[in-house]
Amino acid sequence: MDGKTLAEINQGVADKFFTIDGLSSRELIPYPHDPFREPAPWKQYDHLTARQRLDELDIPTLHKGYFESIIGTFGSAPSTDIGFVEALRWYALGGHNLAQLFEIAGTYKLGKGGMTSFVRAILADARCDILFNTVVAEIVQNDASGVGVKSKNGRSFKAKQVISTIPLNCLSNVEFFPPLSPLKCEAIAKGHINQGAKIHFKLASTEPGWFASCADPAKSSFCFSFSDHNGTGPAGPRGTYAIGFGYNGCLQDPRDSEHIIEQFKKDVRPDADVEGYLTHDWMNDPLAKGVWSCWGSKSMTMYLQELQKAHGNVFFASADWADAWRGFVDGALESGLKTAQEVAEKLNVDPEPKL
Numbered sequence: 001m002d003g004k005t006l007a008e009i010n011q012g013v014a015d016k017f018f019t020i021d022g023l024s025s026r027e028l029i030p031y032p033h034d035p036f037r038e039p040a041p042w043k044q045y046d047h048l049t050a051r052q053r054l055d056e057l058d059i060p061t062l063h064k065g066y067f068e069s070i071i072g073t074f075g076s077a078p079s080t081d082i083g084f085v086e087a088l089r090w091y092a093l094g095g096h097n098l099a100q101l102f103e104i105a106g107t108y109k110l111g112k113g114g115m116t117s118f119v120r121a122i123l124a125d126a127r128c129d130i131l132f133n134t135v136v137a138e139i140v141q142n143d144a145s146g147v148g149v150k151s152k153n154g155r156s157f158k159a160k161q162v163i164s165t166i167p168l169n170c171l172s173n174v175e176f177f178p179p180l181s182p183l184k185c186e187a188i189a190k191g192h193i194n195q196g197a198k199i200h201f202k203l204a205s206t207e208p209g210w211f212a213s214c215a216d217p218a219k220s221s222f223c224f225s226f227s228d229h230n231g232t233g234p235a236g237p238r239g240t241y242a243i244g245f246g247y248n249g250c251l252q253d254p255r256d257s258e259h260i261i262e263q264f265k266k267d268v269r270p271d272a273d274v275e276g277y278l279t280h281d282w283m284n285d286p287l288a289k290g291v292w293s294c295w296g297s298k299s300m301t302m303y304l305q306e307l308q309k310a311h312g313n314v315f316f317a318s319a320d321w322a323d324a325w326r327g328f329v330d331g332a333l334e335s336g337l338k339t340a341q342e343v344a345e346k347l348n349v350d351p352e353p354k355l
Contacts, residue, residue, distance in 0.1 A: 011099070014091065017053060018091055020045060023041055025091055025092055026092070032092035034323060035089070035304075047298055050082045051068075069224070072215065072224065073223060076247055076294075078217045081248070081296055082296065083296045083298070093324060093325060134153060135153070138150040138176075139177070141177065146160045146161070147159055147162040160313065160347065161314075162315070164315070164316050166318070169191040170288070172188050172191075176314070181311070183306045187299075190303070193296050194290045196246050197245065199244045199246070199251070202231075202277065203239060203242055204239055204273035204275050205240060206230055206237050207230075210226065211224070217247040222264060222267040225243065225245065244264055293320040294327060303321075304323070317335045318335055321335065
């Protein structure tokens with residue numbers, strides 16, 4: 001099947017999947033950047049998983065499988081784990097069109113150095129002290145003078161207000177005094193579901209762009225993969241650089257090269273000549289405990305607004321609980337800006353930097 005035909009099938013399923021009780025996706029979540037702004041009928045469907053919604057559709061099983069493999073890419077997870085509303089939010093942010101969504105989320109990236117240049121620009125603009133290898137252990141508020149932060153290496157810091165950017169899946173590593181609200185603790189205990197692997201491959205052959213996804217996590221270790229770019233050589237393009245994403249809990253040993261390459265060839269590219277790969281063990285990294293944020297069912301209505309709330313003089317900013325592009329740099333910028341404005345208002349200062 002050619003890519004155009006497959007795209008048409010998936011868009012046809014999306015039209016049905018994201019229309020529920022006569023409400024189109026635009027009517028279900030008319031304000032994806034401000035999701036709780038009324039009307040917000042999406043809230044009554046937050047209990048559904050993506051799989052449960054698919055099961056309600058009278059469409060060919062094969063077409064469900066194609067679409068299910070696309071939904072899995074939202075969180076390196078099976079459709080039984082991904083919330084219907086989570087998928088709906090992605091779709092709405094992508095302009096209610098699958099092709100446009102994947103262009104926004106995966107095709108158009110930062111140029112001229114990518115994330116490395118972006119991080120260097122942030123560091124160059126920073127007007128603050130920066131400490132590395134300083135892991136937070138406790139955040140204490142015991143009087144009106146402010147907040148105390150203690151690190152695992154014994155250092156202590158004091159401030160009027162503190163902004164925590166600790167990832168959702170790592171907040172359980174930090175002790176808060178007084179304790180966080182029961183609902184915030186429940187959200188932290190649940191965390192987000194994306195525990196997949198991200199592996200960069202170097203393939204010997206020079207190939208045109210491609211995308212592959214796998215619908216059945218019981219049979220496949222990889223969730224999806226795509227070619228990122230071609231290498232360069234004296235005579236022109238040379239080789240292909242691709243990125244593969246493993247299903248949650250799979251490919252847990254990044255040093256088991258034989259298994260990783262074997263699974264990549266079995267699940268994604270049987271004819272691939274893999275020259276090497278590079279990865280970071282995000283799922284087992286104690287300062288990440290996962291990849292980008294993706295939520296299951298019964299989460300957005302229950303936890304999103306609670307995670308965004310301050311805890312006394314401790315404020316929380318993270319892409320993990322952004323309103324719009326959760327899990328993306330855009331979500332981090334959104335959350336960071338909103339939190340900075342909130343803190344500035346409390347301190348009665350101008351949030352804009354003085355140049």
